Amino acid sequence: MPVPPGLLTLLREECGIDGSIVSRAPLLSDVRMPDCSLPSELRSALVEICGSLNVRSDEEERIRHAGGRSYLDLLRLRSATLDAAPDAVVHPANHAEVAAVIAACAAAGCAVVPFGGGTSVVGGVTTPLRSPCVAVDTDRLDALTNFDSTSLLATLGAGMRGPRIEAELNARGVTLGHFPQSFEYATAGGFAATRSAGQASAGYGRFDAMVRGLTMASPAGECNVRAEPPSATGPSLLQMLVGSEGALGLITGVTVRVRPDPAARRYAGWSFPIFEEGAAAFRELAQHQHLPDVARLSDADETRAGFAMSESGMTRFALRYLEARGQPRPCLAILGWEGSTHDIGARMHSAGPMLRRHGAISLGTSPGRSWLRDRFAAPYLRDALLDRGVLVETLETGATWSRLDELRNAVTSALLFALRRHGTWPLVGCHVSHLYPEGASLYFTILAPQAPDPVSQWHDAKRAATDAIVDYGGVLSHHHGIGRDHAAWLPLARGESAMSCLRALKRELDPAAIMNPGALVST
């Protein structure tokens, strides 16, 4: 994907990046990795279970399953030398095969990394430095296995990717409404394993609220939560397994709430004079039950970068118009409503005055339409930017409304300070999205020239940002998950009691600690 010229200009002017290509991702055939060391008895057992075509140890398959899409994963791949790669990649066809694979691995003391879309940006599927290790790819668990049109519940195979989920559901007149940026590749099982939140979470809910039942294969056996309405039958097993990131077992299927496909969608842009006013308006929408289905508010820097990237005549006109209306550093908000035309009209009508009271100026539907068009595009820019020597990273947190401003300032300052110490001048943008009555998430995008040692540069910036998140009362992750990148901070963020409960569950379900070692629970 080409880098938009406006973005290159911005990177040149503000970060001193000249935009020339300084490196390329290596050819897969040039990537080196440790030799495959799968014990032959285990290989035979896996072949017995899944068939020889579904137990692969070719280099391409091992490389493609050695990590996800975290910045460190990308750097590792670009170094053309992998410290670790799975000894085999197994593709079981159903829950029974997954269970048998896990049992065989448990018997052999072999680590298991559950692998869905491979889109983790926090090291959730990076092969641990532990041998033997197999990746279990859920790509063959790709069928909608049950549809209850009365209760509006659908049971999805763990390996179904976003577009396939929507295609199957749309054919039945319904939608899941779960659209994270990873939508095109990420899977139903991954959504559940990571407590994913989609861009329309304000309207359709987070995945942990959508999911009503699941099946998991763990070394201790099957965990089965039947889909039913909320109840008072003790602590929630469902909520113990959702978010377990493969560390307790492999989720093989989920039953989710679906909704009638909306008759209409209306996405609109609004501009706020300052971020704090926009956040106050969003808080009011969330606390008075007037939330649109999608709501996101960019700070002035993210807005500026966004306008630079689109660089159309329309954009220049909008900027002049906003300046004339007293918004020289506008903060763009995208609000989206879905449903019946009548309901959308009524809801927009209720939200309008709240937005205007905080100084918002309507920009019509054009910014909303472009956002909808491009909403899965950003990740595709990463390789093109890496080619140009750009550190490109995102991270996110969330907090109660009363902590949100301080947290945003603290994380931004920490990032700027850490990156400048490496002699690099960064651009840090932020947006608020995923609104709740008590708070919201903050999502940061970071662009900077790569330092000579990009791994330490990243570690320093990540440490500074994550320390600030923990110190200022943010959640360690709002929707990316813990993976390996955040695992060291989990005890600080959640406290010792949470960790001891989590370890108790891990001992119960995965007594030999073979499941996704190093993810979620740091070893």
Add this chain to the structure above:
Amino acid sequence: MPVPPGLLTLLREECGIDGSIVSRAPLLSDVRMPDCSLPSELRSALVEICGSLNVRSDEEERIRHAGGRSYLDLLRLRSATLDAAPDAVVHPANHAEVAAVIAACAAAGCAVVPFGGGTSVVGGVTTPLRSPCVAVDTDRLDALTNFDSTSLLATLGAGMRGPRIEAELNARGVTLGHFPQSFEYATAGGFAATRSAGQASAGYGRFDAMVRGLTMASPAGECNVRAEPPSATGPSLLQMLVGSEGALGLITGVTVRVRPDPAARRYAGWSFPIFEEGAAAFRELAQHQHLPDVARLSDADETRAGFAMSESGMTRFALRYLEARGQPRPCLAILGWEGSTHDIGARMHSAGPMLRRHGAISLGTSPGRSWLRDRFAAPYLRDALLDRGVLVETLETGATWSRLDELRNAVTSALLFALRRHGTWPLVGCHVSHLYPEGASLYFTILAPQAPDPVSQWHDAKRAATDAIVDYGGVLSHHHGIGRDHAAWLPLARGESAMSCLRALKRELDPAAIMNPGALVST
């Protein structure tokens, strides 16, 4: 509380109950119980922690804490002979005292029963047959300790009862909106411990959705979940502790979402020709985001009993009117909206056509007003009915919409069959309430003449109903909880994997199994 004459007529005509008083609750001074057997070192330790006035072993205190308000609890008390009562009732003043009390009990191997409002109807606070045993009453943990007006979060002491919670919040311009039938006595800690659902759950959410943070004192130490927005930081500790019914520890405080106090309330009555049409209309409201804040639909038998109890000229007129309009066996629905006048109008306007399409006839606001007035009254009738030899019991479940009709029929038949086998002719009414996109709860009210052995009569009916619930895919409890009455069925309802996770948590937090023995996890 006097029994309404219309209800006495109904009981005479349909159940053969003549209405004369056949027994009375005994005077507290006539109740016998085992002698107090608290080890003196433990008593000294408790006195040291809480002060001598707050460690009580007088008979009245022991009797009042020997059980809650389950049918078996009431029968036991009426028998004037208690098998068990706590050896002492302790009233700690704060979290630190609760933690010290639990540590002292753990050291002495003494069982601990957390005691809030004492309103459990499922044996959640019944003294176990295990000595020594102390009840820990949370009545002194009764302060609102933090109020974040920006994030709309309030931190409530576990012992705050419903009216006090609302008074403190209303004084700050907000409401919790949690109104279970036990509202007048039940406590914040009890709401969290039992996953309570209030009558306005459709609008304000269940308590397990309202609660965002909590502190618990467990034998293993403090569990602390800070209030924050939903996140992707691993499995939910909060949802492991909510619903733990005192079996993992004692919840000392909760932080809950609150809402701006609604400017207006509008409650209306509608009548459906048959229950199934009403349920279909309710499903449509729930699945199209048109739920009122309160929604309940009585079946024809419950409607008939309700009309008999009110017995006004208005009621007789309404019945004749409905018969003339083709509803000889009407099913009454109560729908309530809360919020701004404008929002209420818009939401009622959207719901109306959906209701009418299913044959509903509007009865105006008068049935809504009487329901609001009487909504906490039913429990007060129980003693008056027991005096007249009436078995009076309620039980509830929930299921997906596709299972709801079959489940209702199965439970009703099981109850009728079991009670008729005892030679008693019962009245069984049912209503649907607590609506979700995927399902709803069913609440049954049972009235019958007491058999000569009322304990076996109850056990037989309870067993029949609960077996039917499990067989027909209902949840074991939608909002009453598990307590001791349902504990034997929990493994059947939730499955072995859920039980092993629950037991792992119990071993971690309560290794000596002193916390509320017999509740939730049957021993």
